[in-house]
Amino acid sequence: MLQKKCLEDLVSILNNEGEWIKVHAAEFLIWEGNGTCDTDIEELFLKENDLFGDTSYYRIGIWRVLAQASTTDSGKNFWRNKILDVFVNPNEVDRIHAIESLAKLRYTPLQCFTLEFPNINESDLSPFDLYTQWSRAHISQNEASKTCDLMIDVLAKSDSKNNAVKSIASYILRYIGKLTDNQWKSLKYLILTSDNLELRPSLLSTLWITKPKSLEMDDLLRSELMSLRSRKANVIHFLAAIGEVGCKRDVDLVKEVYEQLSDVRSQDYNPDLHASAAYTLLKLINKTLMLTTEISYQ
Structure with a gap:
């Protein structure tokens, strides 16, 4: 019943919210909806494209959803290439x-074009540079490792006050995957020695998500990360981490967070956080059911 409720919530948000909240709900359903909603999502976003396909910024989200929801390879490539066309045009604002x-679609423009990518030794990189380097990480494992080193270097810059750029670096590390032991230890050291309280919740989440199997989280850091769920400003970082590394024992904990964030009567109700909580809970339930099925076959 809880699984069904999460799916119903995501479908409701998909149908009743607009622009990027709609995009996020659609992606959550594609990733954890067990394939039951893909066709409806494709039809819905084809209509969105008819209405907003010329609207800068939001059109990228529409095409990103369609690149994932399309039922054919040619369809997926068509929508991805529309995003690519925007990227290679220096006059486009988005x-x-x-x-x-x-980068989120795990595609690098280097596969089709010879483009100038940022030098990873540059001292000051813009958000655009970081995203471009992230897409480059999909070329090879070596490029992925270089990208992780770059993001850790950005985070380590004590002279930089640009938390927006550092937050992007932290975010990118989560998507690339598990770090090497040395990379993860460097990230952990940054957290232990940094006094950047604004960035700390993001770094804690990233530390948990990127942890190699050979290493362990300190109890104090684990406890601090779990406490992020009690503040609305930080709960998204808790959800991101627990969705990746959580297990059956965490379902009740995430359920409590979900019940708080899904209260539409609350004065500070946020449909994007509601969608994220429903997705995280659905993800943990699906993971638990999958493990149960695997055990039953053994």
């Missing part, structure tokens, strides 16, 4: 959205 979406 190029940064395009390159971020290409």
Whole structure:
């Protein structure tokens, strides 16, 4: 019943909210909806494209959803290439959205074009540079490792006060995957020695998500990360981490967070956080059911 409720919530948000909240709900359903909603999502976003396909910024989200929801390879490539066309045109105002979406789709423009990518030794990198380097990480394992090193270097810059750029670096590390032991230890050291309280919740979440199997989280850091669920400003970082590394014992904990964030009567109700909580809970339930099925076959 809880699984059904999460799916119903995501479908409701998909149908009743607009623009990027709609995009996020659609992606959550594609990723954890067990394939039952993909066709409806494709039809819905084809209509969105008819209405908003010329609207800068949001059009990138529409095409990103369609690149995932399309039922054919040619369809997926068609929508991804529309995003690519925006990225390679220096006159487009939403190029940064395009390159971020290409990276999320695990695609690098280097596969089709000879483009100038940022030098990872540059001292000051923009968000656009970081997203471009992220897309480059999909070329090879070596490029992925270089990208992780770059993001850790950005986070380590004590002279930089640009938390927006550092937050992007932290976010990118989560998507690339598990770090090497040395990379993870460097990230952990940054957290233990940094006094940047604004960035700390994001770094804690990233530390948990990127942890190699050979290493362990300190109890104090684990406890601090779990406490993020009690503050609305930080709960998204808790959800991101627990969705990746959580297990059956965490379902009740996430359920409590979900019940708080899904209260539409609350004065500070946020449909995007509601969608994220429903997705995280659904993800943990699906993971638990999958493990149960695997055990039953053994």
